[in-house]
């Protein structure tokens with residue numbers, strides 16, 4: 001017979017963890033599946049703006065049944081896609097996880113690089129790469145090869161730690177329209193799939209697979225994207241139901257050939273050059289992502305045994321639609337309502353397949369969104385588009401060049417938000433890069449639209465004021481990848497040139513509209529709760545690690561969210 005102490009001890013251990021015969025442990029009643037949803041460019045206020053028209057199963061399931069953090073922020077300065085995804089995945093700041101921007105200048109290679117490009121791991125199969133003639137996503141065009149891997153991600157992810165803790169028995173997958181929306185979430189140990197506009201299907205690289213699983217080939221052969229040929233993106237409801245119903249034809253919306261700026265938006269024929277691109281600029285991109293993710297769940301038997309599996313789904317349509325039409329447009333409003341429908345379809349499917357009560361849902365976003373400057377102007381708020389190519393032509397730069405007798409370009413590159421100085425000139429002229437970058441930064445702040453120009457040397461030497469904004473810039477600074485000067489534009493200002501395509505709106509600033517995102521955890525056993533305390537996206541990976549009582553990712557910072565952990 002056990003002693004009372006033994007019995008108490010054993011029952012409390014039993015509550016904490018089921019220890020498996022092979023030595024793995026996982027919390028009692030651990031969810032069978034984690035579904036981490038990231039909505040690209042979902043500013044924190046956006047779901048609430050459509051909640052009154054949402055059905056019970058999507059956003060409202062999360063907002064009414066989950067722990068909802070209403071004041072969650074990214075705490076880094078460069079609020080771009082890969083930066084936000086990597087932060088959610090690793091719980092680390094970009095300074096540590098290394099994804100400081102969608103694009104940075106590689107000082108060893110002497111060229112700009114795309115965050116997850118890796119020529120050692122080419123795409124599986126032929127013809128799935130980036131078609132540079134028709135690609136509208138400017139960062140994708142930077143990559144020199146179609147190879148992709150998570151090698152540039154410098155710290156582990158929650159998904160990596162889950163894999164380590166179960167000795168590889170957890171199944172880990174990530175899906176997105178964007179490669180950079182999938183790869184960071186799958187970590188180094190999981191498998192990622194993303195949408196190829198050239199192929200109209202989902203692809204992966206040789207980092208993950210030597211050949212496609214049969215089910216992926218079969219899914220791609222169904223040619224679901226072709227089914228949109230000749231169809232339109234139509235409004236879900238009557239125009240009178242929308243806040244922006246009479247706001248469809250605004251001059252700042254991006255005019256893409258054939259797609260138009262008013263409903264209905266035709267996708268054109270399957271043969272037309274921009275056909276698959278237009279799918280991604282509409283709710284169709286999310287529909288395809290969801291369809292593929294559902295097939296993955298079935299074929300890979302996610303959540304079917306006692307070892308917790310992980311699936312990341314990053315929905316990209318909200319971002320592309322926001323860029324093209326603006327976050328406050330009829331298109332964005334309809335897209336959000338369509339996203340709500342996708343979420344309710346996803347949750348219903350999970351319920352049937354795994355059980356929603358056995359699934360932990362985590363939803364957040366990689367960044368928020370800036371309003372269209374012309375729209376802000378109509379409300380009396382100052383905002384403009386900023387042209388970075390005009391930096392070299394600015395009088396302040398001309399003055400510096402005259403002072404040092406520099407005939408060639410002083411700025412070798414502007415990879416948002418970093419200015420990279422021309423190192424060859426600096427070496428040749430024996431300039432003092434530290435002093436000069438400070439002098440150049442001081443001059444740059446005189447340019448209209450530039451709020452701050454922060455020389456990296458000030459970060460290295462700890463010579464920055466202890467303010468929110470400077471801390472954000474510091475957390476973005478990786479000595480090997482960051483540039484010489486960090487440029488912050490005034491609130492509402494941004495660069496709208498997407499490699500020749502002028503877009504309506506973007507993100508990437510350290511201002512509140514870009515850092516503000518939702519964080520929601522929903523699962524059986526979690527309280528329905530709204531929390532207004534400020535929390536940070538770095539808290540997500542750490543909270544997940546504590547929830548499952550496993551090791552935290554190698555660069556994880558932040559604090560565990562006590563409401564999720566039942567404290």
Ligand SMILES: [Zn+2]
Nearest residue numbers: 041081319323
């Ligand atoms: Zn974007």
